[in-house]
Amino acid sequence: MAYxxxxxxxxxxxxxxxxxxxxxxxxxxxxxxxCGIVSVIGNDFKPEHLQLLKDRNIDLSGVEQVPDGKTFFxxxxxxxxxxxxxxxxxxxxxxxxxxxKVPQHYTRPHILLLGNLHPxxxxxxxxxxxxxxxxxxxxxxxxxxEHFRPKLDEVISNVDVISINDEEARQLTAQHxxxxxxxxxxxxxxxxxxxxxxxxxxxxxxxxxxxxxPALPLEEVFDPTGAGDSFAGGFAGxxxxxxxxxxxxxxxxxxxxxxxxxxxxxxxxxENIQQVTKAKIDARLKTFEMLTKFDIExx
Amino acid sequence: MAYxxxxxxxxxxxxxxxxxxxxxxxxxxxxxxxCGIVSVIGNDFKPEHLQLLKDRNIDLSGVEQVPDGKTFFxxxxxxxxxxxxxxxxxxxxxxxxxxxKVPQHYTRPHILLLGNLHPxxxxxxxxxxxxxxxxxxxxxxxxxxEHFRPKLDEVISNVDVISINDEEARQLTAQHxxxxxxxxxxxxxxxxxxxxxxxxxxxxxxxxxxxxxPALPLEEVFDPTGAGDSFAGGFAGxxxxxxxxxxxxxxxxxxxxxxxxxxxxxxxxxENIQQVTKAKIDARLKTFEMLTKFDIExx
Numbered sequence: 001m002a003y004x005x006x007x008x009x010x011x012x013x014x015x016x017x018x019x020x021x022x023x024x025x026x027x028x029x030x031x032x033x034x035c036g037i038v039s040v041i042g043n044d045f046k047p048e049h050l051q052l053l054k055d056r057n058i059d060l061s062g063v064e065q066v067p068d069g070k071t072f073f074x075x076x077x078x079x080x081x082x083x084x085x086x087x088x089x090x091x092x093x094x095x096x097x098x099x100x101k102v103p104q105h106y107t108r109p110h111i112l113l114l115g116n117l118h119p120x121x122x123x124x125x126x127x128x129x130x131x132x133x134x135x136x137x138x139x140x141x142x143x144x145x146e147h148f149r150p151k152l153d154e155v156i157s158n159v160d161v162i163s164i165n166d167e168e169a170r171q172l173t174a175q176h177x178x179x180x181x182x183x184x185x186x187x188x189x190x191x192x193x194x195x196x197x198x199x200x201x202x203x204x205x206x207x208x209x210x211x212x213x214p215a216l217p218l219e220e221v222f223d224p225t226g227a228g229d230s231f232a233g234g235f236a237g238x239x240x241x242x243x244x245x246x247x248x249x250x251x252x253x254x255x256x257x258x259x260x261x262x263x264x265x266x267x268x269x270x271e272n273i274q275q276v277t278k279a280k281i282d283a284r285l286k287t288f289e290m291l292t293k294f295d296i297e298x299x
Numbered sequence: 300m301a302y303x304x305x306x307x308x309x310x311x312x313x314x315x316x317x318x319x320x321x322x323x324x325x326x327x328x329x330x331x332x333x334c335g336i337v338s339v340i341g342n343d344f345k346p347e348h349l350q351l352l353k354d355r356n357i358d359l360s361g362v363e364q365v366p367d368g369k370t371f372f373x374x375x376x377x378x379x380x381x382x383x384x385x386x387x388x389x390x391x392x393x394x395x396x397x398x399x400k401v402p403q404h405y406t407r408p409h410i411l412l413l414g415n416l417h418p419x420x421x422x423x424x425x426x427x428x429x430x431x432x433x434x435x436x437x438x439x440x441x442x443x444x445e446h447f448r449p450k451l452d453e454v455i456s457n458v459d460v461i462s463i464n465d466e467e468a469r470q471l472t473a474q475h476x477x478x479x480x481x482x483x484x485x486x487x488x489x490x491x492x493x494x495x496x497x498x499x500x501x502x503x504x505x506x507x508x509x510x511x512x513p514a515l516p517l518e519e520v521f522d523p524t525g526a527g528d529s530f531a532g533g534f535a536g537x538x539x540x541x542x543x544x545x546x547x548x549x550x551x552x553x554x555x556x557x558x559x560x561x562x563x564x565x566x567x568x569x570e571n572i573q574q575v576t577k578a579k580i581d582a583r584l585k586t587f588e589m590l591t592k593f594d595i596e597x598x
Contacts, residue, residue, distance in 0.1 A: 080475075176379075176380055177519060178516060179516050179518045180518055200499035200500075201499075203516060209589075210590060211590060211591075211593070212500070212516070212591055214511035214591075217478050217509050219476055219478045219479060220476060251593040252593050252594060252595040254593075255593055256595065285595055289595070291509060291510060292510075292511055292513075292591045293591075294510070294512075294550040294551050294588075295551060296551040296554055296555065296584055296588070297540070297548075297551065
């Protein structure tokens, strides 16, 4: 959980609510599920932001508030095409010494989503789970690959699903072909490999199956922050509906996650995903269906 | 119609059959349609290559053979990722003074495909058509945009469908967003705008409709030469089945064209598309369907 200051070609927003867990939880919680966060915040975390999450039935008993600490802060500027950004400031603050504590009533989750954070933290949280979840989903990124590869590999070898982008898949495997990269990642552990391609959608690899999800073609992306986190949250939340998620459920979950990401990028930070309704989600899912559906007639 | 010498990271092939019209025709002709080529060749054009096309019921009465000329020749080397190439030699030969002559029995086509060539040639061919086709489809590329823009714009303003890649759409409109680029190209004339994105598939824009076609995720692309031409040929051939092609037919045609392109890139030149059978096409179309089909269940 974090505060972010973000500048895009369309404007700037200072010290707004952010963080992987925040996006994960907000995007996951449009289903009748029990969603709980494990995270850390400082004494500067605004009560209204805690309330915002509680109002959405998100369990915060795993969120530690450090009395003499400050919340993680990140400041970045996106470049003109919004495909690249410059990080201007990173203040780890309470995250620096964060030891995740999983509350007792979280220790037998149906699905465990390891949000985009230090692999040590992901690993420590995983160790406290007392019964193997139906799915462990890992969201990670290039920074962790570059600096903490051995621990990240350990985490990867213990998860069912990994969600990374195309450049990260190439970095992780030194393979340019995404088909070959996915095969190598399968061999590292995850049965399901999701490779996100930004405006080009996402690919799901499972054994010899491949599924291609489109991205919603948008005139403009307003603020890409949190897109990957919203994708992972929506993906995990959707799958919570199913006792034993199948490949078909996974495909639909990727569309659902993509829809959640498409809402997030339309406004600054979590602003849009806070306002989303079931009706808006239904309409957007319909749009995704229209985007890809075809019937081919042959002689 | 051309001879090509191509080197890729996987090998090289010298003086093989190529050219937009060749790929267009081979990819279009898996339907019971009358397909005729307007093109030019030299005295070096091998009789077995003419026979190969005739065997597939492709009408060559519009192909002029210049007795004292040589066939267009192109030599290129693809770089490691196959997304870029260096042209090593271009010999225009008989193409330099080519004046297309449309045979009388071609002058009332159901569909006219303007293959990827000089806009002057495309324009001259169009002028000889005596009855407006149901669809005029334009395939073009960056080279013509850079050097012959005024004439190309004239061609564009008279066609129903344009097929270009993402970088070309950006170049044509000076818009980075493909949604905005497509809107500008609509305003230039074409009702249907196809933007090809290589390994990321293709987009079709029509009024406010967008359709996203996947590309087949391949372990390796063997030789990208002719992919765009095969796409355009397959697209046009598929649509010949329909008296009045609808948007739904267009979507399926893009999938069909993508399937044809996916065959072409698996081997050198036209080798693979020569060997394709209806059964292989059916299987590949099934694969494209599996790639994108999903059913979303909501509470």
